Amino acid sequence: DADVTQTPRNRITKTGKRIMLECSQTKGHDRMYWYRQDPGLGLRLIYYSFDVKDINKGEISDGYSVSRQAQAKFSLSLESAIPNQTALYFCATSDPPGRVQFFGPGTRLTVL
Amino acid sequence: DQQVKQNSPSLSVQEGRISILNCDYTNSMFDYFLWYKKYPAEGPTFLISISSIKDKNEDGRFTVFLNKSAKHLSLHIVPSQPGDSAVYFCVDGGTSYGKLTFGQGTILTVHP
Numbered sequence: 001d002a003d004v005t006q007t008p009r010n011r012i013t014k015t016g017k018r019i020m021l022e023c024s025q026t027k028g029h030d031r032m033y034w035y036r037q038d039p040g041l042g043l044r045l046i047y048y049s050f051d052v053k054d055i056n057k058g059e060i061s062d063g064y065s066v067s068r069q070a071q072a073k074f075s076l077s078l079e080s081a082i083p084n085q086t087a088l089y090f091c092a093t094s095d096p097p098g099r100v101q102f103f104g105p106g107t108r109l110t111v112l
Numbered sequence: 113d114q115q116v117k118q119n120s121p122s123l124s125v126q127e128g129r130i131s132i133l134n135c136d137y138t139n140s141m142f143d144y145f146l147w148y149k150k151y152p153a154e155g156p157t158f159l160i161s162i163s164s165i166k167d168k169n170e171d172g173r174f175t176v177f178l179n180k181s182a183k184h185l186s187l188h189i190v191p192s193q194p195g196d197s198a199v200y201f202c203v204d205g206g207t208s209y210g211k212l213t214f215g216q217g218t219i220l221t222v223h224p
Contacts, residue, residue, distance in 0.1 A: 004155070042116070042201055042214025043156070058211070090155050099146060099205040101212065103155025 003027045004104035006091050012110045013081050021076045021107050023091030032074040033092040033101060034058075034066060036085075043090060049074060081111040114139050116204050118215035126223055131189040133218050135202030143180055144205035147187050149198045150217070156201060160187070192222045 004025045013019050023032065030051045035043040045058030047066040055066055063085060067075045078085055088108050092101040115138045125131045137145070143164030148156035162169040162176045162185065169176050175188045189196055202215040 040121070040216060042203075042216050043212075044214070045211060048211075092155070099144065099161065099212070100158045103157070105153065105155050 002105070004091060004093055004102055006089075006104040006107050008107060009105065010108045012112065014112050015082055017081050017111075019078045019081055019109070021089055021091075021109070023074045023076070023104055025072050025074075025091075025093045025102075025104075027093050027102060028071075029093035029095055029102070030071060031094045031096065031098050032068065033094070033098075034064075034074070034076045035090045035092065036060065036087040037090065037106075038087050046076065046089075078109075078111075081109075083111045085109065086111045114141065114204050114206065114213045116202050116213050116215040118200075118202050118218050120218050121216070122219040122221070124221045124223065125192050127194055128191045131187075131192045131196065131220055131222065133187040133189075133200050133202070133220065135185050135187075135215055137183050137185070137202075137204055140183070140204050142205060143178070145176070145178065145185055146203040146205055146212070147174075147176060148201045148203055148214075150201065151198050159200075161205065189220075192220075194222050194224050196220060197222050 007022045033048045034046040037043045049055045049068045065077045091104040094101040117136045146161040147159040149159045150156040162178045178185045199217045204213040
């Protein structure tokens with residue numbers, strides 16, 4: 001079984017809809033991250049969490065929110081989806097200091 | 113701001129030959145770099161890293177070179193194999209909280 005799982009793997013939604021992407025991990029790591037990747041660009045950090053009570057904004061947090069429900073679960077929400085949020089979204093986990101991160105398979109999100 | 117640039121979007125090599133992927137950076141805080149590899153429909157996976165105390169790190173067929181004065185690093189794959197065909201990201205290892213800065217990626221294709 002995969003150590004870091006993401007659901008759904010693909011999602012098509014409409015502008016203005018609220019959508020949640022979920023991430024679960026069995027690696028026992030405290031640190032979890034959400035990234036997005038756009039065509040021709042590298043991954044950019046949206047939010048990161050050191051533990052259940054510690055959540056921090058990353059480079060591009062506007063339009064997104066997160067919830068750390070448990071050590072193993074970290075969800076990303078788009079409150080009101082817009083077309084330029086169409087991207088590939090990755091969840092990752094790590095031990096400190098966080099340079100080697102373990103990524104999920106990604107969620108391809110399309111906002112029409 | 114930290115920046116990582118991979119100026120070659122793609123590279124094509126013959127099986128058995130050397131692959132050289134290049135990366136330039138600016139404003140790195142710790143001069144600690146990683147290479148991640150990504151196959152289609154999968155998340156990135158850690159490949160090899162190098163810290164500022166070294167100018168070379170080797171792991172099997174993969175060697176990373178760091179030139180701090182030129183703010184340049186490169187990944188050498190010798191010999192290249194078709195299974196090495198993937199997207200390679202140069203990553204600045206960033207600060208202690210694991211904020212990774214990704215380059216745009218280079219698509220490597222190794223032809224049999």
